[in-house]
Structure formats: C-alpha cells, structure tokens
Amino acid sequence: MIDLYYWGTPNGLKARLFLEEAGLEYRIVPINIGKGEQFAPEFLKIAPNNRIPAIVDHAPSSGGEPISLFESGAILLYLAEKIGRFIPSEIRGRADVVQWLFWQMSGLGPMAGQNGHFNVYAPEKVPYAIDRYIKETARLYGVLDRRLADREFIAGEYSIADIACYPWIVPHVAHKQNLDDFANLKRWFETIRARPATVRSYAETADAYAPSSTPMSEESRKILFGQSAAPKQA
Structure with missing residues (x-):
C-alpha cells in the first residue's frame, strides 16, 4: 500500500x-x-x-x-x-527519459506555473510578467512539439517523461496556449488524455489553473503565495 x-x-x-x-x-x-x-x-x-x-x-x-x-x-x-x-533499464533509454523528466521539472512546470499564477491568481495584472510567461510557455511547447515530430511519446515508449509533462499541458487554455498551433503536441496530448488511467485520474478533478467564478479568498492567497523564510506556526 x-x-x-x-x-x-x-x-x-x-x-x-x-x-x-x-x-x-x-x-x-x-x-x-x-x-x-x-x-x-x-x-x-x-x-x-x-x-x-x-x-x-x-x-x-x-x-x-x-x-x-x-x-x-x-x-x-x-x-x-x-x-x-x-523507464528503460538500458543506459541510453534511461538517460533519455531522465533528461526529459528533468526538463519538465526545471522548465515546463515552473514556467507554466508562473504563467498560471500571473494569469489566474495574481491580485493585479502585471502585463510584463503575463507576456513573459506566456511566451516562455509557448517556447517550451515548441520544444516538445519538435521532439514529438517523429515519435509517439517523448522518449519513444510511454514513460515517466510523458506522465510528468501531461498534467502541465492540461491547463493550456488558462495558460493562453492554442494546441492547434502545435500539431505533434496536440496528437500526443489527445493520445494520453484517452488512456484509461488518465480518465480515472482526472475524474472529478478540476483544472487547477482554470479561472473560477469564485474569487480566491485573501486568506487562501496568503497561505499559498505569502510564505517567507520564517517558519509558519502550526
């Protein structure tokens, strides 16, 4: 368990x-x-x-x-x-999966996350930040789109690289990205979305970055985005 x-x-x-x-x-x-x-x-x-x-x-x-x-x-x-x-057991295949996993951890996740923050959660609109992260998200989508031009999945076979990246493409609408601009990425996305495990995982799960009709409370905003180096009292 x-x-x-x-x-x-x-x-x-x-x-x-x-x-x-x-x-x-x-x-x-x-x-x-x-x-x-x-x-x-x-x-x-x-x-x-x-x-x-x-x-x-x-x-x-x-x-x-x-x-x-x-x-x-x-x-x-x-x-x-x-x-x-x-994840492959042989060294070349494993290295390929690991490098794309790290790409997601260091690039796609942080940049798309900042995109979502400034587009959805920030209490005030900051045009420079919004433009910066929309463009960087699009650049990363382009990297992934080119990677997928000649293969079904990121490292050939379905792997933790795909599992890591997919949830960060799900909020593409909130992140101001159009999958029609990335044909290979869109094909990959639709393939994973149809997998039974994906359907089960996302059942009754809302898009975390989708604009909500209920504004975030100031208390929740402080909890999520107001942390500092000082330890929080339990």
Whole structure:
C-alpha cells in the first residue's frame, strides 16, 4: 500500500497518474493546500518543503521500514524503479527519459506555473510578467512539439517523461496556449488524455489553473503565495 498525500494540482496529478497506470494499490490522503494543511507537523515530517505530492511506501521492494518521499520527479523515478516499468533499464533509454523528466521539472512546470499564477491568481495584472510567461510557455511547447515530430511519446515508449509533462499541458487554455498551433503536441496530448488511467485520474478533478467564478479568498492567497523564510506556526 502506498499513501499518496495529494491535492489536484498538476504536480499532484503526476503521482496519481503513475499509480493508476501502474495499477499499484494506493490510498489518497487529501492535503487541502488552500486551507494550509501542508503546514501540519505530521505532513512536514514527510514533505519538509510543505508541498504536495508526497508518498509513503509501506512495502518497499527492499523490505524494511516504509519509505517516504517528496518532490514529484523523485516520486516518479522511485516508483518506476520499484516496478521496473515506465523507464528503460538500458543506459541510453534511461538517460533519455531522465533528461526529459528533468526538463519538465526545471522548465515546463515552473514556467507554466508562473504563467498560471500571473494569469489566474495574481491580485493585479502585471502585463510584463503575463507576456513573459506566456511566451516562455509557448517556447517550451515548441520544444516538445519538435521532439514529438517523429515519435509517439517523448522518449519513444510511454514513460515517466510523458506522465510528468501531461498534467502541465492540461491547463493550456488558462495558460493562453492554442494546441492547434502545435500539431505533434496536440496528437500526443489527445493520445494520453484517452488512456484509461488518465480518465480515472482526472475524474472529478478540476483544472487547477482554470479561472473560477469564485474569487480566491485573501486568506487562501496568503497561505499559498505569502510564505517567507520564517517558519509558519502550526
């Protein structure tokens, strides 16, 4: 059994999508990040960066005590190695998957995340920031589109590189991107969206970056975006 500490953000959905694809037994432990549950002492013992997702694997392949992990990329690598799927065992294929996983972690996720923040959540519109992140998101879409020009999936076979990237393409409308401008990316996106594991993962899960008719409360805004180096009181 794996405990998945989860909220329906793109990073949270990466871990859930893997678990559904792998058919691993898991239990969702909801962490409502808008209410500050990510600062609970028991969660910080697992995820000291106070971010979801995190997991606790109660049956690690090596046996022994449960293993806890935070950071979505580390979780995907760990789980892929645990079951021997979604990452090649030979060195070249593995390196290919890992480099695209890191590309998502260092580029697509952070840039699309800032895009979503300034387009959806920021209390005031900052034209320079909005333009900056829309353009950088489009540039990254172009990188992925070119990569997919001659292959079905990012590293050939379906892998954790695809699982990591897909949830960050889901909010393309909120991120001011038109998939019709990226034919290869659109084909890839539609292929993954139709997978049964994807359908199960996104059932009743709203787009975290979709504009909401209910404005974010000031309290939630401070919880999500007002953190500093000072420790938050539990």
